[in-house]
Amino acid sequence: MILVFAFLLIYLSKNSNVDFSKILKVLSVSLFIVYMFRLFSSDLIDGTFNLFKIVQSSLITPESTWFFSGFKTFFIILLRWLTVMFVAFGIVSGYFKQPTLKISLGFLGTLVVVLNIIFFQSHLTAFFGPGSEELISLRGIQYMVETVLLGLITILNLYTVLTNKKTYLNVPLIRRAIFVTFISMVAFMPQSLLYNLFGNSGVVADEFTPIHRITIYFTFVFMILGYLLMRNQKQEDKNLFFVILALSGFFQFFYVRRSGLGGLPLHLCNTAIIMMFFAYVFKLRGVFYFSYFVNVVGAAFAILLPNYTIDAFSISSVSYWYNHIYAFVLPVLGVALRVFDRPTLKMMYKAIFIFSLYFISMAIINAWFNNYESVDYFFLYSDHISGMLGLERLQYSYVFAIRVNQTVTLRFFWLYHIMLYVGFIIMMFITWAIYDMLFKAFDQYYDMLDKRKKMKLDLLGVNALRKKNELENIQNYSGSEMIKITHFSKRYGASKYYAVDDFSLTVKGGEVFGFLGHNGAGKSTTIKSLVGIQSITEGDMEICGYNIKTHPLEAKLNIGYVSDNHAVYERLTGREYINYVADLYMVPQLERDERLNHYLDRFALADAIDNEIKSYSHGMKQKLVVISSLIHDPKVWILDEPLTGLDPTSSHQIKDEMREHANRGNTVFFSSHVIEVVEKICDRIAIIRRGKLVGIFEIAKLKEQGLTLEQLYLLHVKKD
Amino acid sequence: MIQLSSKMKLKITNHKRFIANLALRLLALVVVSVVMIFMLYFLNNVLYIPVNVYFIIFVLFVTQLTSIVACTTGLMVDLYASKDNAILLSFPAKHDEVFTSKLLVFYINEFLKNLAFLVPMLIAFGVISNLPITYYLHILTMIFILPLLPVLLAAILSIPIMFIRQFLQSRNVISLILIIILGVFVFLGLTGLLDEIPTPIRIVALYNKFVTSLTVFMQSSAKYALIYANIGRLLFGINVLANYGIVFGALMILIALVVLISRPLFFNLASHTSEYAVTKKHKGKNKVSKNLFWTFFKKEFTISIRSSNEMLSNYVLLIMFPFIVYVLNYIYIGIDRSTFGTKLVIAFDIMISLLLVTASNTASATAISVEGAEFVLLKTAPSDTKKMAWAKVAFNMIASTLIILLIFVLFQLSLPQFSPMDIWLMFIVVVFVNSGHILWSFQIDLLNPKLADYAATASLSNNENISKSIVIGLVLSIIFGGVSAFLLIEDYASGWFRIILLAVAFFIIRFYLFSNFLKVYFREIEF
Structure with missing residues (x-):
């Protein structure tokens, strides 16, 4: 019958306008409805798996009372297990096109359906007991319809695979399909399996007993493995992964028969299982984030401090663990794998709002239902939590009661409720902080890995460029171009404005070059990029032929830099500081002694050189920085506002040194506001205005034209 | 305003x-x-x-x-x-x-x-x-x-x-002299107070007395x-x-x-406070360093020795450590304990030790920030200045490990009731976790250095990196304390082995992360 139907459907899709994928969708939805009907029908879901008809509290039934032989029992259990899994695969197959799913359903699913048909009678025996098999019964018909629908889905998938062999039939895909099928079995494990196979474990999974610890470890291993396995998968595959997990959570939740008011899924982690299913299937963000902030906290507590006192292998206990592990893992993994975006604080506030509604509703429902039956949604009506904290007295001392009628009185433990509410809100904020911290840590780590990768690539590029440079021997320290700036531009951070824009300049050996501009014109920015303090956005900068980007160490070895602030360690002595700098520039002992003595005499600092720098005056510190910048006899001496705040003598000494340094064939490049000084000691000057080079001028020529530097400067800068 | x-x-x-x-x-x-x-x-x-x-x-x-x-x-x-x-x-x-x-x-x-x-x-x-x-x-x-x-x-x-x-x-x-006198008075006061507690300590009776x-x-x-x-x-x-x-x-x-x-x-x-004061001269001689690491290490050592106030405020908690540990353990050992209680005491000791030790790692959480304007030197120097970070890490690790060692020696001498084996196993755990925390604190500063703030104010007050480091230390102490209790209660001998393994693993992970972050981010620091 299944085959006939299947061929009919294939024929229909080939010879009419009915889309093949639509047929699959109809079958998927039908299978879902039929299966849901069974989950909620009067027939116990336990019956599907519990082949021994074991009562939870009893010991395992002796072998003599088994329906089948041991091997056949195991086989039937396995078959039922696989059937439920393929039902879930079948339900999602109408909406997901993954080849893995199609191969698994097509081959393994079809095989399972065939086996179900072969062992149909044995299943009926398992449902009804030996001699009581009824085909025309609710359970029998349900089973038949399920098998037919699943059979149709599997055959249609098999047909798709076989008619597109090139796409589907390759070793990696088949291997992947087997792996996915095998790993999915964990999610669909029958809750009675452990009990059926091993009987009672003899222990309770609480108070960190070994079995409790294994459960805790399992939770985290499950989460980490899930993350590692799915991290690099396509978004579609991740969606499928979560829909199947959510569906299995849903199946597992209804595995245990829940009856009466207490059986309603209103307890926090129970609501999570239902909500996760809808959140993942229909992409409901609000529902998801409520679970993310609220359920995860509750589930974490439930996993660490379970309130179960029954055997670890009992169906109730396994059900408890399935529910709470899902409630804990699914939301966290959903965000970690980016199926849902990382929540913002706004979403958290929304979650608090929904939680508040839930809390108030539960307080009212608890107060109402307890007039008829004992219920305890979210532990609002029992002393489970207050007992742990020693607050039973407080809970029962502050009661607010409203008498509705003769039989109904609504009782609220108001102070206890407020405290529980506030406590949970605090926990939510703590959870937020933990999430936030973890997000940042992961982001940082992956950013670092990306940057490291980029650094390696850059290094390869730089090495190639270095090789090329060395081959072409472009190092051009010949006294002609000591500083070469080509189309340099600089932007800070994400700003779209350029602090310096398309700046080009060449300074020769033996020159004292002045760099003028108003405050914020871009002088310091240019200098900081030139000496390697700041990065270069665009363009190139060379010192003695060495590009600061590709040959930073060689370029820096040729630079002496005096910054616009006193970069000195106040707790060191002047000598220690100079030695520290000399070490950084690898200056040999002999040259170090010789130069230091020379400059100490020149700048009259010999008396103070062994004092701690904190006792130095402003001028002394500046002179110390000047000495340290000259200790390695740099070819290019760059000074940023070197004369600010100096007395006339100190100023004179530094100016003299600048001139002499240039006279020895080196370059002196300095920025200043003091136009008279620039005019007096510079050979050439550059004026920069709002990040753009205005012009380069020779002082001698200006003098010939009868133009003072002040007039020139004002002429250009006044344009503002 | x-x-x-x-x-x-x-x-x-x-x-x-x-x-x-x-x-x-x-x-x-x-x-x-x-x-x-x-x-x-x-x-x-x-x-x-x-x-x-x-x-x-x-x-x-x-x-x-x-x-x-x-x-x-x-x-x-x-x-x-x-x-x-x-x-x-x-x-x-x-x-x-x-x-x-x-x-x-x-x-x-x-x-x-x-x-x-x-x-x-x-x-x-x-x-x-x-x-x-x-x-x-x-x-x-x-x-x-x-x-x-x-x-x-x-x-x-x-x-x-x-x-x-x-x-x-x-x-x-x-x-x-004043500090020593103060220390002696505090110690005498504490021992005097502790002598008032009758041993063996009966918690309920003592509690009633305490409440009264x-x-x-x-x-x-x-x-x-x-x-x-x-x-x-x-x-x-x-x-x-x-x-x-x-x-x-x-x-x-x-x-x-x-x-x-x-x-x-x-x-x-x-x-x-901003007037200049001439300080005494230090004997000086020009000397080339063996290598760059030693240059940085020497600088760090010299500055620390001359900044006794900063050193003292950095390690003030560590100085208080022996007193706190002594008082707490004196009370513990005065109580009739079960084996279970003894294990909890050790776990609690690990937690308190880590709490005090990690709270003293503020120097690591500001290691780069305190370079302030001087960081310019490192950016312009033609050498691998990342070594500065390793020198600072080494200095901080050596300094705090030596202090912890001294404290644990005192611990063993003053509380002979504790098994020396337990004390030294605890020492290993504390040293590894603390070293990991030093690397973590340093990494915080590396990723968000407050160079400009420090250059402008020379003050570390309201430094968010310090707060982060302290919070991380607190969380680490609680986690390691909790895990220690959990593992020691489960199985004492293998418990110690697993705690040490965790501490070493923590250190190795932090070391790996720090060295990688340093390679990538040090060069990106701009001033």
């Missing part, structure tokens, strides 16, 4: 945000008040500590005493020794205005602190004691008066302390609570007018003292 907004990060950009901010603060006030109700209930009904008028006076006294100490130390740094004084005093503003603005910042700080703790506690007290509406009206007045008291008192007290500090700064020998003594102590301390006793009484409606009179009278006197004494001395003290 600039002082206020820069130091407290107040951002009143628009009314909507202001109202939202206000609503959020009010909500926080309500939430904290509820938590306080629970706490007071817990104290009263579970711990049997009487929550009454004496309790309130006692809490007022203790919290305000803490505020006075905090304000005094804070003012010493921010009022007199702040680097921004040099700029502020040169502004065309009166010295009085600078002085008042600085006090105002402290006042608002105290005001917010009280809103976060004291006020919710007073409200909670009112709720559980069913006090009348007038009680809450008095709280409303006290919200504004209470923060004024510690600030004014601190403004007066900080002056003699500043003078003493300046006197001692140039007299190292006297300082050392605390009750008596709270009642008798109310006599010495001075103005806070009056505030407590007026809150309860006892002699309201007379008590208000005393409180306002005291406020007037304090304001007069501040205006007459502190205000004129402010300029004197503030300018004194």
Whole structure:
């Protein structure tokens, strides 16, 4: 019958306008409805798996009372297990096109359906007991319809695979399909399996007993493995992964028969299982984030401090663990794998709002239902939590009661409720902080890995460029171009404005070059990029032929830099500081002694050189920085506002040194506001205005034209 | 206002945000008040500590005493020794205005602190004691008066302390003698106190004695609570007018003292700290270092040795460590314990040790920031200046490991009841976790160095990297304490092995992360 139907459907899709994928969708939805009907029908879901008809509290039934032989029992259990899994695969197959799913359903699913048909009678025996098999019964018909629908889905998938062999039939895909099928079995494990196979474990999974610890470890291993396995998968595959997990959570939740008011899924982690299913299937963000902030906290507590006192292998206990592990893992993994975006604080506030509604509703429902039956949604009506904290007295001392009628009185433990509410809100904020911290840590780590990768690539590029440079021997320290700036531009951070824009300049050996501009014109920015303090956005900068980007160490070895602030360690002595700098520039002992003595005499600092720098005056510190910048006899001496705040003598000494340094064939490049000084000691000057080079001028020529530097400067800068 | 907004990060950009901010603060006030109700209930009904008028006076006294100490130390740094004084005093503003603005910042700080703790506690007290509406009206007045008291008192007290500090700064020998004398007194006091505890300690009996003594102590301390006793009484409606009179009278006197004494001395003290002082000469010789690492290490060592105050404040918790561990363990060993109890004591010791040790890693959490403007040197130097980070890490690890070693030697000598094996296994755990924490703290600063802030103020106050490092240390202590308890209870011998394994794994992970982050991010630091 299944085959006939299947061929009919294939024929229909080939010879009419009915889309093949639509047929699959109809079958998927039908299978879902039929299966849901069974989950909620009067027939116990336990019956599907519990082949021994074991009562939870009893010991395992002796072998003599088994329906089948041991091997056949195991086989039937396995078959039922696989059937439920393929039902879930079948339900999602109408909406997901993954080849893995199609191969698994097509081959393994079809095989399972065939086996179900072969062992149909044995299943009926398992449902009804030996001699009581009824085909025309609710359970029998349900089973038949399920098998037919699943059979149709599997055959249609098999047909798709076989008619597109090139796409589907390759070793990696088949291997992947087997792996996915095998790993999915964990999610669909029958809750009675452990009990059926091993009987009672003899222990309770609480108070960190070994079995409790294994459960805790399992939770985290499950989460980490899930993350590692799915991290690099396509978004579609991740969606499928979560829909199947959510569906299995849903199946597992209804595995245990829940009856009466207490059986309603209103307890926090129970609501999570239902909500996760809808959140993942229909992409409901609000529902998801409520679970993310609220359920995860509750589930974490439930996993660490379970309130179960029954055997670890009992169906109730396994059900408890399935529910709470899902409630804990699914939301966290959903965000970690980016199926849902990382929540913002706004979403958290929304979650608090929904939680508040839930809390108030539960307080009212608890107060109402307890007039008829004992219920305890979210532990609002029992002393489970207050007992742990020693607050039973407080809970029962502050009661607010409203008498509705003769039989109904609504009782609220108001102070206890407020405290529980506030406590949970605090926990939510703590959870937020933990999430936030973890997000940042992961982001940082992956950013670092990306940057490291980029650094390696850059290094390869730089090495190639270095090789090329060395081959072409472009190092051009010949006294002609000591500083070469080509189309340099600089932007800070994400700003779209350029602090310096398309700046080009060449300074020769033996020159004292002045760099003028108003405050914020871009002088310091240019200098900081030139000496390697700041990065270069665009363009190139060379010192003695060495590009600061590709040959930073060689370029820096040729630079002496005096910054616009006193970069000195106040707790060191002047000598220690100079030695520290000399070490950084690898200056040999002999040259170090010789130069230091020379400059100490020149700048009259010999008396103070062994004092701690904190006792130095402003001028002394500046002179110390000047000495340290000259200790390695740099070819290019760059000074940023070197004369600010100096007395006339100190100023004179530094100016003299600048001139002499240039006279020895080196370059002196300095920025200043003091136009008279620039005019007096510079050979050439550059004026920069709002990040753009205005012009380069020779002082001698200006003098010939009868133009003072002040007039020139004002002429250009006044344009503002 | 600039002082206020820069130091407290107040951002009143628009009314909507202001109202939202206000609503959020009010909500926080309500939430904290509820938590306080629970706490007071817990104290009263579970711990049997009487929550009454004496309790309130006692809490007022203790919290305000803490505020006075905090304000005094804070003012010493921010009022007199702040680097921004040099700029502020040169502004065309009166010295009085600078002085008042600085006090105002402290006042608002105290005001917010009280809103976060004291006020919710007073409200909670009112709720559980069913006090009348007038009680809450008095709280409303006290919200504004209470923060004024510690600030004014601190403004007066900080002056003699500043003078003493300046006197001692140039007299190292006297300082050392005073510290030793203080240490001896503290130790003698502690041992004297501990001798009062009868051994073996019976927790229940001791607890009853403790509660009785605390009750008596709270009642008798109310006599010495001075103005806070009056505030407590007026809150309860006892002699309201007379008590208000005393409180306002005291406020007037304090304001007069501040205006007459502190205000004129402010300029004197503030300018004194920025005046140059010629220090003694150090013998010096030019010498080439063996390698770059040694250059950085030598620099770090020299600066640390010469910055004894900073060193002391960095490791102050470590100095207190032996006392705390001694007191706690003296009590533990006095109790008749089961094997289970002994394991818990060890886990608790691990937690406390880590808590104190990691809180002392502030130097690592500011290792790059404290380079300030000097970082320019590292950026312009033609060498692998990343080694500076390794030198600092090595220095911090060696310094703290040596101190921890000394503490554990003292631990073993003073508490022979503990198995030496346990003590040294604990030492291994603490050293590895602490070293991992040093690397983590350093990484925090590496990713977000406050070079410009430090270059401008030379101060590390309000440094968020320090706070982060301390919080991480706290979390690590709790995690390792909890895991240790868990593993030791499960199986003692393998428990130790697994704890050490975890500590080593933690260190290795941090080492891996730090070295990678350093490679990638050090070169990106710009100044």
